[in-house]
Amino acid sequence: ASALEVELTTTEAHANSARCLDVVVDGELVATREAGGNVTARIELPGKLARVELRLPHAAPTTVQQVLLHSVTQLAPAPPRGPRWAVHGSSITQCNQADSPTGTWPALVAAQNSYELTALGMSGQCHLDPPLAETIGRSRPDLVTLCLGANVYGANTFSERSLPPAMIGFVDYVRRLTEAPIVVMSSIAAGPHREDQPNAVGLTQRQIRDLVHRSVEVLQRLDPLISLIDGTEILGFDEMELLGDLLHPTAEGYRVMAERLAPRLAGLLD
Incomplete structure (x- = not known):
């Protein structure tokens, strides 16, 4: 896929906590986006077969509204990375x-x-x-x-x-x-x-x-x-x-x- 687009809604975070979305591609953190309230984030992807991990905000209740993969040609669940x-x-x-x-x-x-x-x-x-x-x-x-x-x-x-x-x-x-x-x-x-x-x-x-x-x-x-x-x-x-x-x-x-x-x-x- 050429890009990952995520729409999500977060409510109030724990006091003094960040509301962030992380995207990890093949084990490397490629993007961190602020995720306060209603947010749509677009993250460019390498355009080749890769393991893409979406890490949702860890300190705030979160609802995922939509996830889109642009120009996707192949999609499969990633196998466990290890134990x-x-x-x-x-x-x-x-x-x-x-x-x-x-x-x-x-x-x-x-x-x-x-x-x-x-x-x-x-x-x-x-x-x-x-x-x-x-x-x-x-x-x-x-x-x-x-x-x-x-x-x-x-x-x-x-x-x-x-x-x-x-x-x-x-x-x-x-x-x-x-x-x-x-x-x-x-x-x-x-x-x-x-x-x-x-x-x-x-x-x-x-x-x-x-x-x-x-x-x-x-x-x-x-x-x-x-x-x-x-x-x-x-x-x-x-x-x-x-x-x-x-x-x-x-x-x-x-x-x-x-x-x-x-x-x-x-x-x-x-």
Whole structure:
């Protein structure tokens, strides 16, 4: 095709977030377009057989009105670029502060490791909900990453008593639907307002992180394909400058996360 034309509508983005559309051709970012409100974007294409990826705004509800390929002579679904990777987490996984969809840490890791990405980062909504376990398991993943803990603290979702069984049950549900390696990552470092201050059910983020680690240890007794990443090894307490609000990483913070996570995840599929 000679050009890609996209018409879409976005509603209000997450606070201080960019509403951008990215187009990637054969693995290279060729265009980023602002996508606030009603937008029609035209992107020139190489006019030869190529893998064209349309990355919709990652931080705003989006409706695709129309997609046109001009002068197209051949059209086929692109095969997976590599292993299928499903990643689920909070706004720290949705990456609202990234400059554009290709700047989120899951997108950066997927590009570096040649993964086919299913991104299920959900701002404020990572609460071990069974329908998400079902979605992850049925995405036919070759690798699963679960980033757990931040929303549990913020919404007072579970107590010290209820978090471990809920988490073990969620991971076990995913396991029953896939034989893929499962990586559980606890929350990255945050400011003292979360790390040291108990929430409404009496848990600090440090305590929740410890409960996540202990739950993974229980799961690992029977499942060698479950592994743990301590989130503070990905962004630590001495790197608060990479957290714009002492919770969410900046665009640079997401790049640092991707640089550290990509090799650790790649080693699981060697």
